[in-house]
Amino acid sequence: MxxxxxxxxxxxxxxxxxxxxxxxxxxxxxxxxxTQHHLFQPLLYQVATGILSEGEIAPSTRRILRDQRNARVVLxxxxxxxxxxxxxxxxxxxxxxxxxxxxxxxxxxxxxSYFGNDHFAQFAPGMKTLDDALDIRARIVGAFEAAERCDDAILRERLLTFTVVGAGPTGVELAGQIAELATRTLKGEYRRIDSTQARVILLDAADAVLPPMGIGLGRKAQARLEKLGVEIELGATVVDVDHDGLTVAHADGTTSRIGSVCKVWSAGxxxxxxxxxxxxxxxxxxxxxxxxxxxxxxxxxxxxxxxxxxxxxxxxxxxxxxxxxxxxxxxxxxxxxxxxxGHCPPLQEPFHCVERTPFRYFDKGSMATVSRFSAVAKVGRLELAGFIAWLAWLLLHLVYLVGFKSKLTTVISWAGTFATMNRGQLTITDRQVFANRPAEIQPPPPDLAADAA
CATH class of the missing domain: 3.50.50.60 (FAD/NAD(P)-binding domain)
Incomplete structure (x- = not known):
């Protein structure tokens, strides 16, 4: 049989x-x-902002299942x-x-989901895959590099304006890390621009940050983000996106325009x-x-x-x-x-012989990091914010990372970043930076490049 x-x-x-x-x-x-890897999606934003490498959060599924003799992987x-x-x-x-x-x-x-506006994706990528995270990293770092060589003040301002759409956990975590990247990690590394003057804008159509976690924790997360310099616009619905920026409809019926080259979509x-x-x-x-x-x-x-x-x-x-x-x-x-x-033959109809009890979900809580040493967490009626919540977030994510090597290298990367604010994974390639980018981030023509050399 x-x-x-x-x-x-x-x-x-x-x-x-x-x-x-x-x-x-x-x-x-x-x-x-x-894909041939198991993606630890909650840490994608750390790949996008240079804290972790892709290998640390995406071990090979074949390696994970190597010793499970009754399992095989088909790509x-x-x-x-x-x-x-x-x-x-x-x-x-x-x-x-x-x-x-x-x-x-x-x-x-x-x-x-772009809510029926799939053409937004080319200008404001989401963050669901490793490719997405690497693309966003290239867009972020590429924007700083383009601003460094830009002589047009208006264009430079657009290049140094980073917009995140969606104030859920992913949006909050990403906005906080972009702000820390600009104000701490990259501080002093450029000669013509001041990275600390970069704007980070977080937009959401809802009237609160982190709505599922409640008003109290949402306000604490918002206060921490604002302390980092993140500009938060609530009740703001994005109605159009292009390579120059976004058009936003506000709750009072007015619309406004945000000039921003680097945009990330985390809404829906x-x-x-x-x-x-x-x-x-x-x-x-x-x-x-x-x-x-x-x-x-x-x-x-x-x-x-x-x-x-x-x-x-x-x-x-x-x-x-x-x-x-x-x-x-x-x-x-x-x-x-x-x-x-229950000794059911494989193709017997109906298949299951054992009466099943309904699936019951046990809520173990939710959490989100806001910045270094700061997070919010909700477990049942218990609400935590600040350093204690950040420690809980740290330990929980280490538990669920797959593989000892991933856990070890992640701890080392975290220790280096949190202790020194340096980030070891900000390397990008020309292909990542210039592929499918607007003209203002394209490399100079060959003759100009040769002259510059």
Whole structure:
């Protein structure tokens, strides 16, 4: 009798946890992912601002799963899930590959949402992948470099204005780190510009910073950001973005223009297109963010062997955070193990023989760093702010980093940055800086470059 085939889509928190939870189960696990690494997404902003290297937060999934003999990794972008045939179709370099399954766990995550304005992306990238973080790092450092050689005062001001759209945890953390980068790390490194005069602007359509964490912590985070020099505009909706800046509509009905070359978008998420594909086949629904409305046991309507977890699943009371994906993965893996113990043949209909209790999410709290030695955290009714919250944030993230080497190198990088304010990962390449950039950041023509040399 062939082993029960479990396919896991995605190598994030949910996908990796699901695979590891099935280590001792009598199954063959195939992880299909578009990247060959496990990305620790909460620390992407530290890659974007030069604190950490990409390798420290993205270890190889093959290395992580090397000793798990019942698991294999397939690199590819999943383009189709055929529920009727129980087949997953993935694509790599133009070649398609089909993988059959008996049980399926879909943890494909979510991308950035521009609320119907996808053309904003080329001017204000989101931060969901390593490529995004490296691109943003190049935009930030490239803007300082372009300003250093710029003779036009108006253009120089635009180059030294950094705008972050979205005052959730990612936006707050990124704005705070850009401010510290400008006022502390880069201070004194340029001769024609003063990096400490750079403007960092944080925009949000809501009327508070960090809305999910409550008014009190939001105000404390806002006060700390403002102390760093971050300009915060609330009730501000971005209605247009181009390479020169943004147009903002305010709550009072007025509009204004912000001149800014370097812009980052962290407002809103949109679930993987696979959610809509599954909904169409199963006759299920998706919510406004494109997430699939799953059953209480996290399965797709009419398909008890197909689990959807993490950012793709619309589950009341479960936020789109790592903890939701991890707990969902553990639940799905446990359900599969229980079904197998019920002695269900792999293709029996319906698949599960054991009545499942509904998935229950345990809220372990949320937190966000604001600056060096300062963070906010909320665990149940307990609210923390300042140094204690920052220590809690530090320890929690170290716990969830995968691999001893990643933990060790991250601690070393943090120690160097927090003790000296130096950042060892600000190196960028010409390709990163000048690819798809507006004219003001393009390199000089060859003849001018030669003359300058």
């Amino acid at each position: 062939t082993a029960h085939r479990v396919v896991v889509i995605g190598s994030g928190f949910g996908g990796l946890t699901a695979v590891k939870e099935l280590k001792r189960a009598p199954v063959e696990v195939t992880m299909i992912a578009r 590819g972008d999943v383009v189709e899930i055929d529920l009727a045939r129980r087949v997953v179709v993935s694509e790599l370099l133009g070649q398609r590959h089909q993988t059959g399954y008996d049980s399926l766990i879909v943890a494909a995550g979510a991308g950035q 998420v949109s679930a993987s297109p696979l959610a809509a594909q599954l909904a169409e086949q199963a006759g299920a629904e998706v919510d406004r963010a494109g997430r699939l409305k799953v059953l209480p046991d996290l399965t797709v309507l009419g398909h008890p062997n197909v689990f959807v977890i993490g950012d793709m699943a619309a589950v009341p009371g479960v936020p789109g955070m790592a903890q939701g994906a991890i707990q969902g993965a553990r639940y799905a893996a446990k359900a599969i193990r229980a079904d197998l113990k």
